[in-house]
Amino acid sequence: MRGRGIATINFAVHRYLRASSSLAGSSGRVSSTIVDFSGGSSIVKDDRDGAYGHNFKNMKSDRKLFGIAAGAFSASFAFSSMSAALAKERVVPERMPEEVILYQYEACPFCNKVKAFLDYHDVPYRVVEVNPVGKKELKWSEYKKLPVLVVDGEQLNDSTAIITSLNSRLGAPPMSEEQRKEEDQWRRWVDDHLVHLLSPNIYRSTSEALEAFDYIAENGNFSTTERFTAKYVGAAAMYFISKRLKKKHNITDERAALYEAAETWMTALGGRRFLGGEKPNLADLAVFGVLRPIRHLRAGEDMVKNTNIGVWYKNMEEAVGPSSRLPSNFQMAEMGKPVQSTVTS
Numbered sequence: 001m002r003g004r005g006i007a008t009i010n011f012a013v014h015r016y017l018r019a020s021s022s023l024a025g026s027s028g029r030v031s032s033t034i035v036d037f038s039g040g041s042s043i044v045k046d047d048r049d050g051a052y053g054h055n056f057k058n059m060k061s062d063r064k065l066f067g068i069a070a071g072a073f074s075a076s077f078a079f080s081s082m083s084a085a086l087a088k089e090r091v092v093p094e095r096m097p098e099e100v101i102l103y104q105y106e107a108c109p110f111c112n113k114v115k116a117f118l119d120y121h122d123v124p125y126r127v128v129e130v131n132p133v134g135k136k137e138l139k140w141s142e143y144k145k146l147p148v149l150v151v152d153g154e155q156l157n158d159s160t161a162i163i164t165s166l167n168s169r170l171g172a173p174p175m176s177e178e179q180r181k182e183e184d185q186w187r188r189w190v191d192d193h194l195v196h197l198l199s200p201n202i203y204r205s206t207s208e209a210l211e212a213f214d215y216i217a218e219n220g221n222f223s224t225t226e227r228f229t230a231k232y233v234g235a236a237a238m239y240f241i242s243k244r245l246k247k248k249h250n251i252t253d254e255r256a257a258l259y260e261a262a263e264t265w266m267t268a269l270g271g272r273r274f275l276g277g278e279k280p281n282l283a284d285l286a287v288f289g290v291l292r293p294i295r296h297l298r299a300g301e302d303m304v305k306n307t308n309i310g311v312w313y314k315n316m317e318e319a320v321g322p323s324s325r326l327p328s329n330f331q332m333a334e335m336g337k338p339v340q341s342t343v344t345s
């Protein structure tokens, strides 16, 4: 189950890196740029008033440290044996793309939406983990946000547009106008509402932030000192950043907001197995995609314990099945043999 938390942590690291990198270059005027969950708009805030109550000025070595953490986590993956997929959407071979490359941050919720879609349709894909500092892997692209998907040489940008385009390419099942409207409504809800609840919940308390950063400390390639610093500096940074995000999105009680979102989703299902009926639709995949990385952190455990979302989540896990992500060359070399594509993000 540990692998499921990796995405969350890596996204935190990316956000932390961006915050620290924009601070490091400033002269006199200190401003911080924090990657927001909201769809790419970065919050740029003049920090001369010291409103954040923490000092990010000397982050060069921390950036290096977190670069290591991010790299370690990008390369990390967990094996999970899942139940057979019961509600898989099968793609006819002629429609299956030959080469799919996802440029991503491992923990970016928008990237995780795309991964859930690809996994559900058994579309094999390779991942290029983008370094948030410099983004050199994306030098060739004018569009600089993630995810970017390259499908047989064609570049697709923006998670919603990517999924919509791939869905029609793979042969989307017919649906009524009413069903389409409902699907669109809930896809928008994921981008406009659900994603904003993630950080405030994952880093809600110092102990939760530390729990989350345990993943980095345990899995990263650190010396003992680095491990210690990664855990405590990273957790502290994300704790403060999440408080700012909470304020920005007018969240008073983050757990209550998460539970409410889960129940809102259950009400939307109205007793159906999936919003799409017997098979998940794009809204089911979007909700699942953003929740999958937090499911086995304390926030996700609490959500399942205190709401009715668990059964739907389990059904989604079964429907989506194992990941179709292809192992990287690094992973192949590490294992000394071909790797099964049963990794989770």
Ligand SMILES: N[C@@H](CCC(=O)N[C@@H](CS)C(=O)NCC(=O)O)C(=O)O
Binding pocket: 018, 035, 036, 037, 038, 039, 040, 041, 105, 108, 109, 110, 111, 132, 144, 145, 146, 147, 157, 158, 159, 160
């Ligand atoms: N609407 C876009 C939002 C994508 C987005 O904001 N991605 C974040 C990462 S989660 C990003 O690239 N932020 C800008 C940055 O990191 O420079 C989508 O759905 O793909």
